[in-house]
Amino acid sequence: MSASSAAPQAAPRSLVMRRPDDWHVHLRDGPLLNAVVAATARAFGRAIVMPNLSPPITTAAMAEAYRQRILAALPPGSRFQPLMTAYLTDTIDPAELERGHRAGIFTAVKLYPANATTNSAHGVTDIAKLTPVFDTLERIGMPLLLHGEVTDAEIDIFDREAVFIERHLQPLLERYPRMKVVLEHITTSEAVAFVESQAGGDSPRVCATITPHHLQLNRNAMFSGGLWPDFYCLPVIKRERHRLALRRAAVSGNPCFFLGTDSAPHRRSAKEAACGCAGIFNAPHALESYAQVFEQEGALHRLEAFASLFGPGFYGLPPHEQTVELRREPVPVPRRLELADGNGGVEVLVPFHAGQTLPWRLVG
Secondary structure, three states: OOOOOOOOOOOOOEEEEEOOOEEEEOOOOHHHHHHHHHHHHHHOOEEEEOOOOOOOOOOHHHHHHHHHHHHHHOOOOOOOEEEEEEEOOOOOOHHHHHHHHHOOOEEEEEEOEOOOOOOOOOOEOOHHHHHHHHHHHHHHOOOEEEOOOOOOOOOOHHHHHHHHHHHHHHHHHHHOOOOOEEEOOOOOHHHHHHHHHOOOOOOOOEEEEEOHHHHHOOHHHHHOOOOOHHHOOOOOOOOHHHHHHHHHHHOOOOOOEEEOOOEOOOOHHHHOOOOOOOOEEOHHHHHHHHHHHHHHOOOHHHHHHHHHHHHHHHHOOOOOOOEEEEEOOOEEOOOOEEEEOOOOOEEEEOEOOOOOEEOOEEOO
């Protein structure tokens, strides 16, 4: 019987896979950290934790102290492992990065162009100032994680990723051909094409993370029937053609693309404000959201590689031996969450997919 005439296969009722990792997450600090960290630890075994606190994480001592605060905020019995990053500034000491990396404290470094996103005022004003840093990263094999946008006021916000790739990333990779780079939370077809163009050899050196919200939404979502602050993030959600390009990349089986939620919680007062903060809190149902996308694309069999294998492969870490199960059961997502802050209070947040019902439930 030919493939075209074969009877359709029954949709699976359950999917068991190795425990996934989140290769880009914001856990915040203080009461908000206490409120949100359990949502990430529930699904993911490890996570690359962003360093854009106030003040930013720029030394190994600061990173280790933050790691201990994360561990203290975890639910009892959790086996979640936070992987710490350093926040690059114009004047950061490359020797401090190397010491932190060799001590097993820093997994990677994060480059925020100054004023590109939340808590990025201390970010890099001129990439040329970081030549000693890039020399060190290439020599010791420490990955560079990029918020890949220019910040020039005259560049349209929907074009800033593509301009960054052409103006900064391509020349940087030509100067440092052995440096490992992750272009984080990509949003455009140009980013997909660029990462694909860098593929080659047994071990990718240029990879990208893809969020669930950039796979699920196009920019109409922010303006459908009003202005929706809970769909405002940076980089902003783009046109439908870009969303489709991201979906093709995510389900392709290309190891250069892997899971990074960019879950970025903000208090309601910060989102519903005259100048609202950028970020989508997707951690509570991130894996279920990815599963919906992969099923819609006919690629559930590739979800484990995207979520659980390609990221560890890039970072030189073993995949988890433990497994999780996604079960085909409806999951109503609350319109708002009231999460205990560890101090007797609650933090009110709106999760991604608020008010919707997802078809997959994480049960283990």
